[in-house]
Amino acid sequence: MDTTHYSLCGAGLGLRRPLLNQLVNNPPDDIGFYEVAPENWITVGGKLGKQFRSMTERFDFVCHGLSLSLGSTDPLDEVFVLAVKQFLAEHNIKLYSEHLSYCSKDGHLYDLMPIPFTSEAVTHVAQRIKRVQDILEQKIAIENVSYYAAPGQEMSEIDFFNAVVSEADCNVLLDLNNIYVNSTNHGYKADAFLKAIPAQRIAYAHIAGHHVEAKDFLVDTHGASVVDPVWKLLKKAYQLYGVFPTLLERDFNIPEMGELLQEVGTINALQEAWTRQYAKQPA
Template sequence: MFASNIGMVGLGLRREMLDDFIESPPNQVDFLEVAPENWLKMGGKFGKQFKQLTDEHTFICHGLSLSLGSPEPLDTEFVKSLKSFFKTHNIKLYSEHLSYCSGSGHMYDLMPIPFTEDAIKHVADRIKQVQDILEQRIAVENVSYYAAPGQEMSEQEFTLEVLKKADCDLLLDVNNIYVNSVNHGYDAAEFLKAMPSERVVYGHVAGHYEESTSLLVDTHGANVCDPVWDLLAKAYEYHGLFPTLLERDFNIPSMTEVLSEVDTIKRLQSEFLAKSKGVA
């Protein structure tokens, strides 16, 4: 099982990074994360490189298309294929978005689940079904959203109820909390503090695009900004250390620049440890 409550730093592995990791895997990266959909049927050179990496390093998976909030039946054959993939590559943990991306067709985007009582039951039941098939717990990620159709409660209340009723874990995305706090006018620190520490198995940080002072777009295409770093430091204060991963999906810079942000996560974790031990 993937260890929580410890200082580990991860990186989202993209295909553009494969050669770098094969030739010279960076020592400061403790684990790697991939979207299983991008690798399930991968063969040839990329498939061989990927198997080499999963044999030599710790990997987790963060899904894109499970569509937990969809009104359509769960794609159980897809979940079974995930189970086989996880076994082949010794995947330590699986997480998905608390959202949906399909209805009568696939929308290729992460849509917000209505914050309603009916949606809580629907999503919790689907998470339980996934966990039963996989025979393991999964983590769900608090997502960025830009509209809240049919809202009956706050995002915070909805997230807490889903976690409780599904009895699943939480992937705590610090950037998404910050983005949503600006877009929807809530206190990011208060939301962060309300999350259940015992369910946090790992976290994400990423960059976003500032459309205006009141509209941020979660792109994973820029450097992490100072307010998000500050919020990550608060997350450790509230919940203790947890493995934390840097996401970078677009405008991927040099590996040196990517690793400088990995080093920032490491520094924040070290500062938290020193503070908790009373070291000046």
């Protein structure tokens, strides 16, 4: 698979405020790009705003939204979308992504809720994604999300995801941990889901840790280290589709920078191993 079309490269890290001082003063060489939630930075000024600007002037950034609520029946917040558009332009942000979920109903719910896997929902969500893309004048990437219930399910998760992406003509943010969590909780094969993803639409990927509530019940927390089966799933994804930009998410229980860089280093190592192997193959 041709990897030259990506607007990013390498291994990324989610930029959280507790990390900002360290990253501004001593940015690691092995982090290829950073990700932020625009909701957390659009209105930030003062010292934090200046520090953030100093980062976006030096490094590649992507935005991963939290509140667009693509699956909601509430009106799309076009004022917010316009604010995001300005933020992307001001900081030369490479990509904007969001969750295939909803988080509002007559006000914010402060959680990412599952969209029913129905044909009606496909049409509804795809139309909202198209409207966002029209306003932003660029494609966005949609993330496959973790979910713990599937109300009104008429189709499988992968069929629903692929239908939305196709009808909206958007890109994909591939979350490997979410595939693993959902496959465990809902009893399907993670490899089969991965093989059915529209690989040509992948913009970048997430990898993260989760909480083990029970053997058959995992909770997507982004608050722990990445486990070996998820690393193996990322390796499998590279084998299937080639190397794509991949970002480490850590939102809670944030460890010392050295521990985060070890996991970023694992992403880099997997990417380099694939590149070495691919380079040996005849054209």
